[in-house]
Amino acid sequence: MIRALALVAFLIVWAAVSHGNRSLQAMNPILLPTPGEVVAVAVSLARDGSLERHLLVSSLRIAEGFGLAAVTALALGVLVGLYTPARLAVEPVIEFVRPIPPLAFLPMFLVWFGLGETSKVAFITYTTFFPMFVGITASLLRVDIMLLRAAASLGATRLQLLRRVVVPAALPGIVVALRLGFGLAIFVIVGAEFMGADAGLGHLIMEGRVFFNPAQIVMGALLLGIFGSLVNGLLLAAERRALRWRALR
Amino acid sequence: MSTVGVGGAGGARVQIEGVHKSFTLDGRSAPALIDISLEVQTGELLCLLGPSGCGKSTLLNIVAGFLPPTGGRVLVDGSPITGPGPERGVVFQEYVLFPWLTVAQNIEFGPRLMGVPAARCREITARYLEMVGLSEHATKFPVQLSGGMKQRVAIARALANSPSIVLMDEPFGALDAQTREVMQEELSRIQRVEHKTIVFVTHSIREAVYLADRVVVMTSSPGRIKEVFPIKLPETRNRFAPEFTHYESEITRVVKEEVAKVHE
Numbered sequence: 001m002i003r004a005l006a007l008v009a010f011l012i013v014w015a016a017v018s019h020g021n022r023s024l025q026a027m028n029p030i031l032l033p034t035p036g037e038v039v040a041v042a043v044s045l046a047r048d049g050s051l052e053r054h055l056l057v058s059s060l061r062i063a064e065g066f067g068l069a070a071v072t073a074l075a076l077g078v079l080v081g082l083y084t085p086a087r088l089a090v091e092p093v094i095e096f097v098r099p100i101p102p103l104a105f106l107p108m109f110l111v112w113f114g115l116g117e118t119s120k121v122a123f124i125t126y127t128t129f130f131p132m133f134v135g136i137t138a139s140l141l142r143v144d145i146m147l148l149r150a151a152a153s154l155g156a157t158r159l160q161l162l163r164r165v166v167v168p169a170a171l172p173g174i175v176v177a178l179r180l181g182f183g184l185a186i187f188v189i190v191g192a193e194f195m196g197a198d199a200g201l202g203h204l205i206m207e208g209r210v211f212f213n214p215a216q217i218v219m220g221a222l223l224l225g226i227f228g229s230l231v232n233g234l235l236l237a238a239e240r241r242a243l244r245w246r247a248l249r
Numbered sequence: 250m251s252t253v254g255v256g257g258a259g260g261a262r263v264q265i266e267g268v269h270k271s272f273t274l275d276g277r278s279a280p281a282l283i284d285i286s287l288e289v290q291t292g293e294l295l296c297l298l299g300p301s302g303c304g305k306s307t308l309l310n311i312v313a314g315f316l317p318p319t320g321g322r323v324l325v326d327g328s329p330i331t332g333p334g335p336e337r338g339v340v341f342q343e344y345v346l347f348p349w350l351t352v353a354q355n356i357e358f359g360p361r362l363m364g365v366p367a368a369r370c371r372e373i374t375a376r377y378l379e380m381v382g383l384s385e386h387a388t389k390f391p392v393q394l395s396g397g398m399k400q401r402v403a404i405a406r407a408l409a410n411s412p413s414i415v416l417m418d419e420p421f422g423a424l425d426a427q428t429r430e431v432m433q434e435e436l437s438r439i440q441r442v443e444h445k446t447i448v449f450v451t452h453s454i455r456e457a458v459y460l461a462d463r464v465v466v467m468t469s470s471p472g473r474i475k476e477v478f479p480i481k482l483p484e485t486r487n488r489f490a491p492e493f494t495h496y497e498s499e500i501t502r503v504v505k506e507e508v509a510k511v512h513e
């Protein structure tokens with residue numbers, strides 16, 4: 001309820017400021033589009049089907065890039081979290097590469113993978129992998145040894161310890177890591193699509209700049225925000241359902 | 250192999266032979282247990298008493314197979330132990346329930362690992378839920394339970410797996426006085442039927458005299474065996490009988506000597 005009210009209030013303030021600017025001419029009205037203008041751009045793009053195409057292209061890139069990163073992070077995270085020699089070998093490399101801002105490598109991805117889909121997907125995979133990997137490994141390493149002892153004294157084999165204790169105990173941390181990774185995917189898709197893309201929400205935003213259409217820029221940004229919060233909401237709901245036992249206190 | 254697994258009644262012999270344990274802290278090694286030798290007979294209930302920090306939990310952890318001793322060894326039915334096993338059930342001082350499982354699922358954790366059929370699991374769970382008085386709380390999660398309720402789930406979980414040996418670390422410590430006496434009676438009833446081999450850590454001398462076949466008093470840290478009291482009382486015990494209070498005051502005297510040392 002409060003959330004809905006806050007949203008409405010934000011829209012009202014935006015409308016008031018942009019329309020006020022229009023009548024006062026404080027700055028060129030084109031630079032500060034009104035909500036109506038933004039909706040008009042969205043409607044006209046939706047009419048010829050291109051809005052749908054841009055949304056689909058971006059979603060697919062996010063899904064592929066994030067999905068690939070999630071699978072890799074899970075596999076490698078489990079290996080490193082459960083097998084100490086692997087951790088000792090992998091950790092230094094990760095810690096060396098991780099602090100480099102991913103955007104610094106974006107041009108390399110274009111050089112390696114060209115202007116097609118591969119470079120975008122690969123870039124999202126690269127960016128979202130590290131935080132997910134680190135989060136997954138940490139939550140596996142944090143599993144309480146007492147829980148493992150309890151299960152072992154009830155007769156659990158190594159495989160049963162993994163399936164019946166390690167996975168459920170680490171699950172909350174793993175889910176949070178995946179959610180973080182997804183948020184990041186939405187964050188970096190824009191950058192990936194700024195450079196040499198011919199479709200996608202990032203491309204739409206860039207096009208708005210090139211053809212000097214601020215309303216289109218704002219619309220692209222808002223769509224990304226809405227898309228991100230919708231998916232995040234879904235993930236949160238799934239998380240609450242799966243981790244019901246934690247919230248009951 | 251000892252009698253392992255669900256449905257198996259009866260105990261097994263535990264031999265603790267010259268066990269030493271040192272912990273290394275900041276590169277310095279400090280002894281926690283010194284030369285512990287004890288033999289727990291099949292079907293015997295042995296109580297461990299001693300001041301806080303004397304090494305009771307450490308000894309239990311070694312017998313459970315969680316910690317290797319620095320010296321000496323532990324044998325179960327003549328074979329040295331190499332790690333934890335389902336024939337040695339453990340009730341932890343801190344309960345250690347699986348927080349993502351309900352009360353009932355916690356209790357049937359062991360039987361399900363062993364591949365006991367679902368119908369039989371439900372029977373076992375119902376029986377132990379009833380025994381610890383938690384039938385109404387079967388579908389709750391551990392976060393929804395009080396300390397005493399968690400403790401009772403931990404006891405039910407260990408017993409539901411039918412271990413021949415049960416290692417219990419202050420299993421009734423979080424219970425109110427009334428529930429505690431009910432649980433003591435329940436345990437001694439089970440013991441009369443199932444004759445498990447039990448090592449039972451407690452701070453209550455009354456509890457030890459009520460339950461034990463033998464009471465072992467340990468010294469203050471580093472823990473050694475100070476004195477062993479065989480309790481020659483009938484199976485069903487009267488807490489107010491003169492023989493009972495005699496044991497109580499005798500053991501209290503010995504325990505007090507050691508507790509006083511901690512505060513010197």
Ligand SMILES: Nc1ncnc2c1ncn2[C@@H]1O[C@H](COP(=O)(O)OP(=O)(O)OP(=O)(O)O)[C@@H](O)[C@H]1O
Nearest residue numbers: 272273274281300301302303304305306307308470
């Ligand atoms: N993992 C460990 N590392 C270092 N020292 C330890 C460790 N576990 C126990 N100790 C030390 O060993 C001694 C015995 O501890 P233990 O927990 O066995 O005592 P306790 O007799 O069970 O005490 P309480 O009655 O309070 O439960 C203590 O001095 C404790 O500090």
Ligand SMILES: [Mg+2]
Nearest residue numbers: 305306342418
């Ligand atoms: Mg203890």
